Amino acid sequence: MSGRVAVVGLGRMGLAVAACLARNGFAPLAWDIDPARTGLASDEGAEPCATAQALCGALGPAGPALWFSAVTDGDALGAVCFGDAGEEEGDGRMATGIVPHLPAGSVHVCLGTIGSACAEALAERHHAAGQYFVACPVFGRPDEAWAGDLTAVVGVPPALPAQRLAAVRQALAAFAPRVFEVPGPAAACAVKLAGNGLIASAVAALTEAMSLVRAHGVPAALAHQVFTAKLFRGPVYEGVGRAVAQSVERVAAGEDSPADAPGFTIALGLKDLRLADEAARASQVAMPIADAARARLDAAQAAGQGGRDWGTLAEALAVVQPVTKR
Structure with missing residues (x-):
């Protein structure tokens, strides 16, 4: 060459x-x-x-x-x-x-x-x-x-x-x-789409979990420390999870997210989940967990929040369904 x-x-x-x-x-x-x-x-x-x-x-x-x-x-x-x-x-x-x-x-x-x-x-x-x-x-x-x-x-x-x-x-x-x-190419794409499906599912699950504990008076940052001390380690739970915790706190405080450039947007995540769904259908593989995560991202996108980093999903969903502070 x-x-x-x-x-x-x-x-x-x-x-x-x-x-x-x-x-x-x-x-x-x-x-x-x-x-x-x-x-x-x-x-x-x-x-x-x-x-x-x-x-x-x-x-x-x-x-x-x-x-x-x-x-x-x-x-x-x-x-x-x-x-x-x-x-x-x-x-x-x-x-x-x-x-x-x-x-x-x-x-x-x-x-x-x-x-x-x-x-x-x-x-x-x-x-x-x-x-x-x-x-x-x-x-x-x-x-x-x-x-x-x-x-x-x-x-x-x-x-x-x-x-x-x-x-x-x-x-x-x-x-x-x-x-x-x-x-081959299809296999490589399947691995990538499956991996992004795992990340999206983790983002959605972290958003729900931290919103729950914050509603009970526990700071989301503390919950993040509990979850990542040993149970869930790695860049998704530690890195993206930290962004999720900060997003949940801003929702609770009624604050806006900073104007930082998003690392990976909700719109891109939704695109990848749709591609994963296409691959799953073609292979006759059911992916109900990824479907649930896609529904959350889809709701955020429909509310005009697709340009947000997907670590701020809590704020995007708060636009869809405003949160009542406790």
Whole structure:
């Protein structure tokens, strides 16, 4: 493979990945549909490309390419890969997408969360172009991405040559010290969707539990300490749980949440739960607990609270059903 790698999609996750690759000697190329985001890449040691065409021109000539995508959903990913228009777009996209402009044998590693069916369809289209699609969703908050501390689930295509897989592993080591390999793209997406379902269920359960104890005069912060002292340890219960406790206290005090940028929004959580439901239905697997969590997020979204961090679910639900303070 060529010695260059690229990152497409420079939100908080993608930009962090580009920075980690740069810190580890990969000299990555970078492009985002938003020129302002693309401009940030140079500050992180990556080489910004003004258009997708420029990225392909810099990435492809040396041989099969390795590129990472970090975009928000399957539709956006499909447009980036294969386009959907007849002319090059003014925002730098190519009407035919990136894939047709890269050499055969190139490898696309998708870091975003997409549905299993979408991943399989994209894998088939990459295969038809003589290329490889690797679904590789990651677990971790933006701060963990910047620290190079993500967990990656790699859906290894059966036909992926060992040399290509070795290149993927080497690049992943720059930002994901924990890598788990599963057979194929649908399996990787299923692991990610199941994991996000567990997180959503934990957020909903923590919100209920802390609201209950707060209604009985126990500070939510104290309840958080009780729950995480030994019973429930780990970043979800300790980290997100702390945000939930603070949210419950603000509801009790009638205060507004701070204007901090959300780490992971209710809307994104709801999107992932819907994708999990699609995968479950296709596999004939019942997921009533995830369904219950989805109903809570759905209620918050319907009340216009989808832009909140999902750790503030208590405040979002208070809009739906105002809390009577005791």
